[in-house]
Amino acid sequence: MIELLTADTPNGKKISIMLEESCIEYKITKINIFKNEQFKPEFRKISPFSKIPVIIDHENKKSVFESGAILIYLAEKIGKFYDTEDRLLVNQWLMGQMAYVGPMLGQHHQFHHYNPGKSKFGEERYFKIAEQIYKDLDERLSNTNYLAGKNYTIADIATFPWIARHEWHDIGLKRFSNLTRWYTDISEREAVQKGYDLLGKGEKIPKV
DSSP states (O other): OEEEEEOSSHHHHHHHHHHHHHTOOEEEEEOOGGGTGGGSHHHHTTOTTOOSOEEEETTTTEEEESHHHHHHHHHHHHTOSOOGGGHHHHHHHHHHIIIIIHHHHHHHIIIIIISTTSOHHHHHHHHHHHHHHHHHHHHHHTTOSBTTBSSOOHHHHHHHHHHTTHHHHTSOGGGOHHHHHHHHHHHTOHHHHHHHSTTSSOOOOOOO
16 A cells, blocks of 8 residues: 655645556545645655655555656556656656756746746746746647657656646646647546545646
């Protein structure tokens, strides 16, 4: 059984979606990041940067931190969404999400969604970067069904929850036909719908 220690964020949703796709038995332990529970000593023992999500594989008595590493661990455990023939491409698009898509869209959230009007420079900078991310993803998806090629992989699972906040971004997802096709396709997966509702409150994936 996998225990997922997380908050309801895009990084947390990556893992709940992956667990639903994997049909692995799991339970969620909520970490209230607004009450600084991520800084408690017992949590830092398994998450040295005080970040969610973390999983504990009680079967193998292992814990894993960092969402990208968790996705790789789970993919290797079940033997899905991480095909050997496509692994180099999967790794590149997964690392691109971890190093670029997630952090930059996260900064866009901070300036544009949570704190509008506090920094014109920050809002303009991260709006432009967010728009470029949409363009880059759309261009990639003009040539492939999914980010790493013809198959749905952990690179898509990692990226999807960030694009699912498109209403926050105000970029206009409909402007990007290939990204919209990819987003809609993934949105229709039953496991994605279940995993997106991480806390079981009936949360729905935003429409295009």
